[in-house]
Amino acid sequence: DIVLTQTPLSLSVTPGQPASISCKSSQSLLHSDGNTYLYWYLQRPGQPPQVLIYEVSNRFSGVPDRFSGSGSGTDFTLKISRVEAGDVGVYYCMQSLHLPSYTFGQGTRLEIK
Amino acid sequence: QGQLVQSGTEVKKPGASVVVSCKVSGYDFSSLPITWVRQAPGQGLQWMGWINVYNGHTDVAQEFQGRLFMTTDTSTTTVKMEMTSLRSDDTAIYYCARVSQIRFDYTWGTTRLDVFDMWGQGTVVIVSS
Numbered sequence: 001d002i003v004l005t006q007t008p009l010s011l012s013v014t015p016g017q018p019a020s021i022s023c024k025s026s027q028s029l030l031h032s033d034g035n036t037y038l039y040w041y042l043q044r045p046g047q048p049p050q051v052l053i054y055e056v057s058n059r060f061s062g063v064p065d066r067f068s069g070s071g072s073g074t075d076f077t078l079k080i081s082r083v084e085a086g087d088v089g090v091y092y093c094m095q096s097l098h099l100p101s102y103t104f105g106q107g108t109r110l111e112i113k
Numbered sequence: 114q115g116q117l118v119q120s121g122t123e124v125k126k127p128g129a130s131v132v133v134s135c136k137v138s139g140y141d142f143s144s145l146p147i148t149w150v151r152q153a154p155g156q157g158l159q160w161m162g163w164i165n166v167y168n169g170h171t172d173v174a175q176e177f178q179g180r181l182f183m184t185t186d187t188s189t190t191t192v193k194m195e196m197t198s199l200r201s202d203d204t205a206i207y208y209c210a211r212v213s214q215i216r217f218d219y220t221w222g223t224t225r226l227d228v229f230d231m232w233g234q235g236t237v238v239i240v241s242s
Contacts, residue, residue: 031218031220032220033218033220037225039228041158041229043158048208048210048232048233048234048235049150049158049208049210049229049232050232051228051229051230054227054228060228060230090157092157092158094158096225096226096227099221099223099225100172100174100175100223101160101174101175102148102160102226103160104157104158104159104160105157106157107157107158
């Protein structure tokens, strides 16, 4: 089974400073169709998850451009250029290449200093 | 844009079954699939399965096969998820989520879900004797 490993598991960031979260896959997420099926979700405290990024680097509608995704193959990164108080929560990467199961990383908790 | 509203908290004994409903509004009910994800207390997200609301086709994660069933009710625009033979480790928040689109993968001969773009508020299911 495919495993997504996120690092760090938690981070504390001063408002206005950048943050970066890594997601490493046990297998490549690149499909022969040229797409890479890696997504990022944010779950704010007490809320359901919401999508931030799809297919590595595409911001979902309404997501601020402070959020960016990058990477290829097995290594991916979510970056927040300037952290705000509203960014607090748990960030999850998810893969949808290796079916039949959709696998999430274990999550990275972001808190504000 | 739409909304998914889930049913309320359930408390069940081990071995029982639970039904969680997901009421859809604000968009064409049959047009988009619904998927289910759960989250055990203090844990991460676990994908469970999905249903094609248009034709009723379902796909269930291996760990839930034989215990997880999903149905639709067009008259009430509701999707239901039933889990049987409950165990204490089924205690979790259960989320339904809309899938933005599905794509058929001709290379792998499978259907792939796209973004989970709208989520219900979650339903707490507690399994305890």
